[in-house]
Every structure is written in C-alpha cells, then in structure tokens.
Amino acid sequence: MPSRSRLAACLFAAAFAASGCASLQSSDNFLGMVTPYRVEVVQGNVVTQEQAALVKPGMTRAQVRDVLGSPLLTDAFHADRWDYVFTIRRQGAEPQLRRIVAKFDGEVLKSLDASGELPAEREFVASIDTFKTSRSAPPLALSDEQVKALPVPPKAPAAAAEPIGPTRSFPPLEPAK
Known part of the structure; x- marks a missing residue:
C-alpha cells in the first residue's frame, strides 16, 4: 500500500506543478526572460499630413490615386x-x-x-522607430562652402574629328537588285 500512496502523491504533485505552468506563461513572455518572435504586420497605405494636404476636392480619381496610392478597399456597392x-x-x-x-x-x-x-512624416517614422537611438543622418545637400571646397574636375579632352581605331567596311544588309 505504501507504493499506492507514493504514486498518488506523485500524481498530485505533477498535477499541481502542471496547473502552475499556465500562470507562469503569458502572451508577452515566458518566465519573464524569453519573449516570442512576433511577425511585423503592416497593411494598407500610410497617409501623412503632407499627402493629405496635396489632395483637394475637384481632383480626378487618377490624381487621387497618384498622391495617396491605390485604396485598400473599393466596394462594388x-x-x-x-x-x-x-x-x-x-x-x-x-x-x-x-x-x-x-x-x-x-x-x-x-x-x-x-x-x-494624421501624423506628419517625421512623426510617423519616429512612432515606428523601435531602436529609439539618436541617429544623426548626414545632410542630403552640400552647403555653399562645401561646394566651393570641392576639387575642380579636370577638363575632358576635345573629341577627335575622326574615329580612333580601325575602320571597317561592312557589306550591305540587303542584296543589290
């Protein structure tokens, strides 16, 4: 009989331990350390304040599509x-x-x-930036001082009047009649 009571105690302990697993696991993490990978889901068109400002009443469907892109939903009804x-x-x-x-x-x-x-374009980019780092992007255009500091490119030699290299004579494409 001692083996039955030992078996029952083991089964009770296993059931108790298994019931506690549900409380340790949540949808965000497991035991507070491991987070599951979540697929990034992006659907539809990003429409910013700048894009919406370009759309005015009186524009044609093609013009609206050029500015905002194709709509996600068009309904036959x-x-x-x-x-x-x-x-x-x-x-x-x-x-x-x-x-x-x-x-x-x-x-x-x-x-x-x-x-x-609607967010401005910079606000939208900042809202999806999960790195939250201060990235300093280089400017896209040179200042006047930087343009003046650039070396002057060498002048290209003048094109020769006659072609350089062997000249070839090719037969006509169609036979003479």
Whole structure:
C-alpha cells in the first residue's frame, strides 16, 4: 500500500506543478526572460499630413490615386467611396490604426475624411522607430562652402574629328537588285 500512496502523491504533485505552468506563461513572455518572435504586420497605405494636404476636392480619381496610392478597399456597392486603411503592429511600438475615406461624385473627388489626426512624416517614422537611438543622418545637400571646397574636375579632352581605331567596311544588309 505504501507504493499506492507514493504514486498518488506523485500524481498530485505533477498535477499541481502542471496547473502552475499556465500562470507562469503569458502572451508577452515566458518566465519573464524569453519573449516570442512576433511577425511585423503592416497593411494598407500610410497617409501623412503632407499627402493629405496635396489632395483637394475637384481632383480626378487618377490624381487621387497618384498622391495617396491605390485604396485598400473599393466596394462594388459603394462605387463613389474609397477606403484607405492603415494598420501596423510592430514589436516594441504602439499598434496604429488609421482610416481615410475619399468620397467621389462620379470621377471627381468630393471630400477626404480622416478618422483622426494624421501624423506628419517625421512623426510617423519616429512612432515606428523601435531602436529609439539618436541617429544623426548626414545632410542630403552640400552647403555653399562645401561646394566651393570641392576639387575642380579636370577638363575632358576635345573629341577627335575622326574615329580612333580601325575602320571597317561592312557589306550591305540587303542584296543589290
């Protein structure tokens, strides 16, 4: 009989230990140390304040598509409405959801409605930057002093009037008649 009580105690201890595993594991980490890899999910079109400012009522569908890109949703039942939806879930950054609705009257834009404040391009990039480092990017254009400090390129030699190298005579492409 002592073996049955020992077996029951072992089974009880195993069940107790297994029931505690659920409390140790959460969706974010395991035992506070290991975090699972999460796939970065980006869907839709990023529409910034600068892009929305370029879209004006009276523009054609093609002009709106050139500025904002192709809409994520076009509905056969609502042909005069384009939905631009943008979602992003990135590890270490706050999830984002934005909705912009373009309403048309035939082929002409009637209105552009955003479901909230659209970010500026720099604000958007800062919101998805998970490194949070102070990156100092070099300037994209040279200053006037830097342009003056550049060495003067050597002048190219004047092109010769006659071709350099052997001259060849090729037969005509079509036979003479």
